Amino acid sequence: MAEDRIKPKATLLKRWDSWEDGIGHLVDSPRINGMYFASGLLGARRELRPAPFLNTVTMLESILRWPASSTKKLTICAVALNPSSGGTVTYDAVSTGGATSTSLTISHTCTGANRYLTVGVSTTGAAAPTGVTYDGSAMTKLVEDTTTAGAICSIWGIKNPSTGANNIIISMGGSVDIRGGGISFTSVDQTTPTNDTDSISGTTGSFPDFWASSVACLDNGRVVGVSATSDTAGISKSVDETARWDANQGSVRGTGTDRAKFTGYHPTYVVEEEETTNTRSYLYMYRGNVDGSTTSLLPKLTKINIFDANFSFAQILGEFEFNTLSQPGQPARYQGNWFFPASGSTISRKLTVGSGKTSADTLTGPTSVANPTEDHLANLSHQLIGHRATSGARILKVDGTPTTEGDWGSYFSVGDKNERAAGLIGLQNLSFVMNQEGLFSFNAKGRSGLVFEDFRTWRNVFENIPMSAWKGGILLPHPSGLIWYTPGEQPIHVGLGSKVGLRSIPPSGPTEIHGGRYHGTKVVGEFIYAVYQPNISSTTAYLTCAYSPSGNPTDLIWQILGSITLQDANYVMGVGVTLQSRPVSNNYVTPVAWAGNGDDLNYVVLDSSAGPFRSRADTHKVNTSANAYMSEIIFPEPVDLTEIVIYTQDMISGDEWQLSAYHNDDTTDIHFGGPFIGNGKDSRTLNLKNVTRFMLHVNWAATSTADRVPPTIKEIRLFGRPSDRGA
Missing domain, CATH: 2.60.120 (Jelly Rolls)
Structure with missing residues (x-):
């Protein structure tokens, strides 16, 4: 046996x-x-x-106004409409009228399925509407702002309004100048027709003074905005909004607009700045859109509160629109202020930070141009440098004023001057320009030369390539990976793909991460934060962090904080870190990393050294998946x-x-x-x-x-x- x-x-x-x-x-x-x-x-x-929890900030949709004159009364109201199941909220019809009276009657015709009617009322004086009806049925007051007597504004709504021509009747508490308008829509949810409302009111500052009323809007929804102002000379609106009515009635100018929810926006640049008269800090998220070249969906600068941990951390406070640009241009901080490119004009835009909403800020500079192009600004030691397509590069004189054309030097070519630069950075008294021909450098005397020509034969698809200084060199996102370039040395690959073993094919099933590309990078202290897209045809990307335990810039350890979703696989996603943020306590600052995620924004609270490894004593939320x-x-x-x-x-x-x-x-x-x-x-x-x-x-x-x-x-x-x- x-x-x-x-x-x-x-x-x-x-x-x-x-x-x-x-x-x-x-x-x-x-x-x-x-x-x-x-x-x-x-x-x-x-x-x-x-890893620490990836918090989500729901990005809001803004109704924008900037009056023609200063010291005028202005109120803006906004409401977001929800789509019906499987539908998209669609404009139906408009009606408008005006009167100086105790009431206003307007005939309006509604058609279509899943109907919804909004009525905007703009008045001066101290009287607000006592009621609004359509075809005899009372409408619901959705939002009203009566805090500024010289400009009172409200929006009213009714679901499933009667079809055909019927009267809107606006009743007032006294005889005032009234401008009203009805806008009807189809494919609106009949159970919960509205998602969010907002209003803002006050006295305007110096032109251009951007005011924004911002609401949360569902996909396929629509935003309706109504404004009232004592500035009868006129008021400007976002090019993304369709003006349905815009007219004076005596001392009031009433305007009604609507627009679809924005899609396709990515944060490109992130800046942080304190109030001019206070130490409270704000995050400014400079966002671009892959379709920005269509002269719609223009770059937006969104203001976010990062100083109050108690109840409003990451609260959105409005936004600016850059209607002289089709894509964001890189901003630069100079002598205490951030300056933003304003192409089509040679004058950059200066941001002065006020308290709270964007209406308290000042963004000087041009607000219109016939042919939007792109531009970038950067620092060269204590000076400011700029680059403009078709012109080349130039340097601001010592102690010059960026908004004064005569303080800028003459343009000189850095490579092909007709090429739009994708990135601009200063390092070691040299400036580096990335364009489609390669990486060029120039000095304070305007002498330039090509230092890295791989881009001449292998171009990045991104309109912008945010570069970062790191350990005496430059981190350069390249189609082949993340490149570290030190002046006078050969470029070195330091990204995930630099690990030789990663070039092999993993087993079928596990997530494959080799062969991807880098988007934006941000260096803070000993840490690099970057957005990495492992599959260039997919919208899945990762918020990554790297650091060198040995101090060798080419010896990096990589970690992934979490997954994010790109709006477009071929449009750059920037990343930023705020250092004066207070997400944990109002008593001390804590660094926070930021990146986009689909329509929204993610942030991760870091440790005091700006790293992701928070201590046992520093209790915090962690990822749940x-x-x-x-x-x-x-x-x-x-x-x-x-x-x-x-x-x-x-x-x-x-x-x-x-x-x-x-x-x-x-x-x-x-x-x-x-x-x-x-x-x-x-x-x-x-x-x-x-x-x-x-x-x-x-x-x-x-x-x-x-x-x-x-x-x-x-x-x-x-x-x-x-x-x-x-x-």
């Missing part, structure tokens, strides 16, 4: 107990303590833990896997770690039993035979969004024995 085979005892095949080398390591190596991929999980020595793939293990001989053991810490109710794996050529992600919950040691029995390749998959899920000590995996152990080929 054959003797029973005695299987060898299972032994420890692999221990994961440090992940401090980050991601990008496809094949397991005893010299590297890293992973192939992790999104939302951070690797450190003796722990794998969820994340995953990681360990480096693939290649066994020299087949093995049978028998057990996996995990050690966890700081888990709470609702926390789960799920372990699974891909092995050999199997494309199935095999789960190892139920999730791991609770603290301490836990294990699962495995029954995987003849394994030669093995990639462990770690999934994290949680339900708590409260501040907490980050939970961690301290160690994972994998056990097995040689496969019995004769069995």
Whole structure:
């Protein structure tokens, strides 16, 4: 009788107990303590833990006005209409009229399905409407602002209004100048027709004084705006809005507009500035649109509160529109103010920060031009430099005023002057211009030359390429990866693709991250924040962080804070870090990283050094969903896997770690039993035979969004024995 085979005892095949080398390591190596991929999980020595939470700021849709005169009364009201199921809110008809009386009657005709009628009322004096009816049915007051007696504004609405021609009757509390207008729409949700309302009111400042009333709008929705002003000389509106009525009645000018929800916007540049008379800081998100060249969807500068942790951190405070540009131009800070390019004119725009909404700010400079082009500004030591397509580069004289044309020097060519520059940066008393011919440099005397010509044969698809200074060199997003260039040296690839092992093909199933491209970068302290798009045809991208443990700029560890969605796969997504933000407490500042995510904005609260590794004492929200793939293990001989053991810490109710794996050529992600919950040691029995390749998959899920000590995996152990080929 054959003797029973005695299987060898299972032994420890692999221990994961440090992940401090980050991601990008496809094949397991005893010299590297890293992973192939992790999104939302951070690797450190003796722990794998969820990254800080990616908070979401819902971007608002603004109704913009800027009056022709200063010291005039102005009120703006806005309402967002919700689409019906599967529909898009669509304009139907308009009607308007005016009177100096106690009432105003306007005939309006509604047609179509899922109808909704809005009525805007603009008055002066102290009287507001006491009621509005359509075809005898009372309308609902959606929003009203009576804080400024010289300009009172309101919007009224009614769902499923009668079809055909019927009267709108506006009743007032006294005899005043009234300008009113009705705008009807189709494909509006009949259960919840409106999503949000807003208003702003006050006295205008010096022209151009931008005022914005901003609301949250659903996809396929529409925004309606009504304004009242004592400035009968006229008022300007966003080119993205359609003016349905705009006329005077005695001492009041009433205007009604509407527009679709904006789509396709990406943050391109991020700037931070304090109030002129206070230390409170604001974030200005300079956003561009892939369709900006159509003279609609123009660049927007959105103001966001970052100084108040108690109730309004990340509150949107309005925005400016750059109707002299088709794409954002890079701004620069000079002598205490931010200056923004205003192409088509040689005068840049100066931002002076006021308290609260954008109506308290001043953005000087031109607001109209026949042929919008693009431009960039940057610093050259203590001076300001600029670049304009068709003209070239120029330098502002020492202590010059950027808004004064005579203070700028003459243009000189830096490469082909007709090419639009994609980026501009100053470093070591040199300026660098990235255009389609390559990377050029010039000095304070206007001498220029080509220093890196790869772009001549391999051009980036992005309109803008934000560059950052890093360790005495420049971080340059290039189609081949992230390039670090030091003047006088050869460019070096320092991005994820620089890791040789990453060029191999991973098993089928795990997220593939090699061969991607970088968008914007931001350097703060020892950390680089960048947006990385692993598949150039996909809108999936990652907010990444890199740092050098050795101080060597070419020796970078990469981590992914989380996934974000691009509005367009071929349009640059910028990233920024604010340093004077107060998301945790009003008593101290805390750095925050920012990037776009679909229609909205994400931010991550960092530690005091601007890194993502917040301490145990610094309790905080963590990601509630994340995953990681360990480096693939290649066994020299087949093995049978028998057990996996995990050690966890700081888990709470609702926390789960799920372990699974891909092995050999199997494309199935095999789960190892139920999730791991609770603290301490836990294990699962495995029954995987003849394994030669093995990639462990770690999934994290949680339900708590409260501040907490980050939970961690301290160690994972994998056990097995040689496969019995004769069995």
